[in-house]
Amino acid sequence: MVNSPYQIYQQSSVQTANGGKLIIMLYEGAIRFTKLGIDAVHNRKYDAANTNFLKAQAIINELIASLNFNYPISNDLVKIYEYMLHCLIQANVKKNATIAEEVVAHLMDLLGTWKQVSNGTAGNHQAAVDSI
Known part of the structure; x- marks a missing residue:
């Protein structure tokens, strides 16, 4: 399958990102x-609401899996x-944007x-980010 240059860039960005950058991308x-x-x-x-809420849930599940x-x-x-x-499940079931x-x-x-x-401006927590 032929990937667009943007898709190739996105894939490369994910593959070369450090732990902190990956977490930021997930957020x-x-x-x-x-x-x-x-x-x-x-x-x-x-x-479309269902599809997007499910995608957000999948990302949050990845955030959970990434915890150390x-x-x-x-x-x-x-x-x-x-x-x-x-909350996302409730929003999806009830179709409640709030x-x-x-x-x-x-x-x-x-x-x-x-x-x-990730930028190192929050004290000595950089080691925690690097360990992800």
Whole structure:
């Protein structure tokens, strides 16, 4: 199958990214798909809402799988991720954009934190990022 230059670039970006960058990419994807699901709910395109909410859930499951439980923060993150999964399921079942908007807010907050950690501006947490 022939890939477009953009697809080749995306694949290369993922394959060469460090742990922190991969986490950031996952957050950005989850935010994008959740927002697409919200827009689809508003436009009453429920099949598209379902598809996008499921994609966001899959990404959050990847975030859970990426946790390193040698760090105590992982126990807190898994609870947050599980809560977001619950909210996405409820938003999808009820076709309720408000519930999904809460997930976007949490993802945006966590993305900001990961960007700080990844850039080394959040203290000595760089070792935790590098171990992912």
